[in-house]
Amino acid sequence: MPIDPSKALGASLGTLETRWDADEIILYHLGLGAGVPQTDPNELEYCYEKNLKVLPSYGVIPAFPALGGLAKVPGMDFNFMMLLHGEQDLEIKKPIPTAATVTTTGKVVGLYDKGKACLAVLETETKEAGGDLLFVNRFSLFLRGEGGFGGESGPKAGNQPPEREPDHVVESPTLPQQALLYRLSGDKNPLHADPEFAKMGGFDTPIMHGLASFGMACKAAVDAVCAGDTTKVARYQARFAGVCFPGETLVTSLWQEGDTVFLATNAKERGAPVISNAALTLR
Numbered sequence: 001m002p003i004d005p006s007k008a009l010g011a012s013l014g015t016l017e018t019r020w021d022a023d024e025i026i027l028y029h030l031g032l033g034a035g036v037p038q039t040d041p042n043e044l045e046y047c048y049e050k051n052l053k054v055l056p057s058y059g060v061i062p063a064f065p066a067l068g069g070l071a072k073v074p075g076m077d078f079n080f081m082m083l084l085h086g087e088q089d090l091e092i093k094k095p096i097p098t099a100a101t102v103t104t105t106g107k108v109v110g111l112y113d114k115g116k117a118c119l120a121v122l123e124t125e126t127k128e129a130g131g132d133l134l135f136v137n138r139f140s141l142f143l144r145g146e147g148g149f150g151g152e153s154g155p156k157a158g159n160q161p162p163e164r165e166p167d168h169v170v171e172s173p174t175l176p177q178q179a180l181l182y183r184l185s186g187d188k189n190p191l192h193a194d195p196e197f198a199k200m201g202g203f204d205t206p207i208m209h210g211l212a213s214f215g216m217a218c219k220a221a222v223d224a225v226c227a228g229d230t231t232k233v234a235r236y237q238a239r240f241a242g243v244c245f246p247g248e249t250l251v252t253s254l255w256q257e258g259d260t261v262f263l264a265t266n267a268k269e270r271g272a273p274v275i276s277n278a279a280l281t282l283r
């Protein structure tokens with residue numbers, strides 16, 4: 001059986017040590033389109049060492065390489081070409097520093113039978129050198145063609161925005177070469193750079209990284225709702241509803257209800273959803 005929950009559930013993804021400094025933080029922010037206009041004080045805090053701050057969505061970057069451990073998990077025999085990133089859930093336990101050395105551990109915490117696919121949930125914990133928990137990630141991966149092993153179908157999508165006009169609407173243009181820049185933060189999947197590989201995946205051109213759209217929507221919310229205070233975000237959940245092509249404009253609608261900010265992001269040119277069922281929990 002390609003997917004065997006009796007072997008895979010609870011299995012470790014291994015341990016990974018990573019480090020970053022101000023250069024990695026700035027590169028990540030530039031990969032999200034930060035720094036426009038280049039003299040704006042808030043934008044400079046994303047792109048210049050003086051008063052540098054860190055978007056909470058950066059928490060996915062140090063944890064992302066841990067997903068490579070999935071290839072060694074018993075009971076998880078599948079074609080990685082059939083993997084889609086379905087959802088992301090990030091909990092930020094304390095403000096992310098501009099430089100750190102961290103250790104990430106991970107495990108398989110959920111396997112759900114979607115009929116024609118498997119939904120695998122991987123949880124990682126990232127701790128600072130002193131042992132303090134910095135953030136927790138839950139990656140929900142959609143493994144096409146790997147269903148039928150039995151079991152629960154998984155929880156239903158939540159974080160539905162209220163049925164009213166949004167409190168804020170933010171437009172975030174992407175650059176034609178933005179995926180080539182964002183990939184330098186660690187995700188070197190050729191789907192985002194190689195035209196021939198993209199065509200094999202069913203796309204006319206390379207697409208933006210889902211986690212780049214995730215970060216851009218986060219920045220839109222932090223700037224519009226939190227006045228640029230990146231430390232106010234305690235949790236960020238999102239579903240990847242569709243793709244963004246480099247050069248398109250992302251339009252993020254925001255609804256604030258108490259300490260929760262619901263958001264939805266569409267590609268302006270096509271009116272197509274990119275991020276849905278998303279919410280930030282504020283401190």
